[in-house]
Amino acid sequence: MKIAEVSEQYSLSADTLRYYERIGLIQPVNRTESGIRDYNDLDLRRVDFIKCMRSAGLPVEVLIDYMGLVQQGDKTIKARKEILIEQRELLLARMQEMQKTLDILNHKIEVYENAVLKNEKRIVSIDE
């Protein structure tokens, strides 16, 4: 699978895919004889994983460390688990912040809704 198709399928720009490879977030992808990247299934699963993690805000640097460990095989499982647990904590904390904000937004929208209704009623009664 060429970079354009991967880009299409995962909604990541080709630039981003090359960037991820350059910084060591994705392992060097196999090339055709003419030097063009040819993503295999494992590559695609990794792209998908990274996309997912990035979409939740996990820092690129942490993911580089994690993928580095993955590359080193089973002896790094414990270290990997610790990274994921730490990131899960941070993610949960962010989600809780967002929930708080969501509650406030809901409240404010409701207040505004009432204000709008009152206002319209007033206009109607003026009209009468």
Place this chain on the structure above:
Amino acid sequence: MKIAEVSEQYSLSADTLRYYERIGLIQPVNRTESGIRDYNDLDLRRVDFIKCMRSAGLPVEVLIDYMGLVQQGDKTIKARKEILIEQRELLLARMQEMQKTLDILNHKIEVYENAVLKNEKRIVSIDE
């Protein structure tokens, strides 16, 4: 309340507070005779609101627009409500992305947990 105390109380740097004022996110704060910012209750409530919205990832630009409308009084209530509704949608979408990622993290951590246990068992049996 001086900027250092506000900074302390809301865990925002004094630089950030001045920055917010400079870009028009916070209305110009009253000054003492010697030109030092003196935050009043309304200022503080706004700082708190902005801090909360920012912590959930609402863009500074959107908040500038919103606070601009707040400054213009009741005639902008409808427009404000629309901004908040749009941002609520986006926030919900982000939270759902994060929930998906959280599920995957939970799954992966569990898998790693099992791998670690198996590994330890194997080591124990080798030891025997």
Place this chain on the structure above:
DNA sequence: CCTTGACTTGGAGTCGACTCTAAGTGATAG
């Protein structure tokens, strides 16, 4: 054979959101 278009590279540029620096002022402690 020539053009087109997708790919390649290294490196520079952009964006959002701060964060820091330098130079200056003014109230308070020793």
Place this chain on the structure above:
DNA sequence: CTATCACTTAGAGTCGACTCCAAGTCAAGG
């Protein structure tokens, strides 16, 4: 009276994460 310290300003610098650019290569269609 001077030193310290928190404040002030305008403007430059940083950071994370891309995103774009120029110049070059190559396979395929007309």
